[in-house]
Amino acid sequence: MANQVPPVPAVQEQARRPTLEVDEKTSLEARKAVRRLVEELQAGWDRHDAETTNRHFAEDIVWGSPFGATVRGYASLHDIHTKLKAKGVGGRASHFEVESVLVPTPDVAIAQIRRKSFTAPSESATAATDQAKGFSEMALYVLVRRGDDWWVAAGQNTPIKSDSYAPKHDE
Numbered sequence: 001m002a003n004q005v006p007p008v009p010a011v012q013e014q015a016r017r018p019t020l021e022v023d024e025k026t027s028l029e030a031r032k033a034v035r036r037l038v039e040e041l042q043a044g045w046d047r048h049d050a051e052t053t054n055r056h057f058a059e060d061i062v063w064g065s066p067f068g069a070t071v072r073g074y075a076s077l078h079d080i081h082t083k084l085k086a087k088g089v090g091g092r093a094s095h096f097e098v099e100s101v102l103v104p105t106p107d108v109a110i111a112q113i114r115r116k117s118f119t120a121p122s123e124s125a126t127a128a129t130d131q132a133k134g135f136s137e138m139a140l141y142v143l144v145r146r147g148d149d150w151w152v153a154a155g156q157n158t159p160i161k162s163d164s165y166a167p168k169h170d171e
Contacts, residue, residue: 091117
């Protein structure tokens, strides 16, 4: 009996499901912060510079890598990013774009950011080498406003094997 699934709520209860997005003006401010983050991520990638990439990462950031590692704290994550950028892990040429943003409170933004790798895997490379040299990923970032600045509190990266599995926006 302890593992029994609770009954599905009545239709009336489901109708009370909230919409979390805040007002348009507040949402616009958060979306600008997300676009600035994307610009920093792009500049850091293009320059192979972890300092630029991590510019707005909080001291107590929580991170999930596309390889399954979990990291807590800026110093540890910055050290990893510095080493990965020096090695070109993920590919040398990439493009970042905002996929979606949700602003549930005036000081929190949740953003999905896609990184498309343009590094072609080599014909002789192994699958593991191909993944390290060139893979695309979707990242979920949580940004929190402190004063006038927005800080990345958490990030989770997931490799994209193929865009053919992604649902279309109009579906």
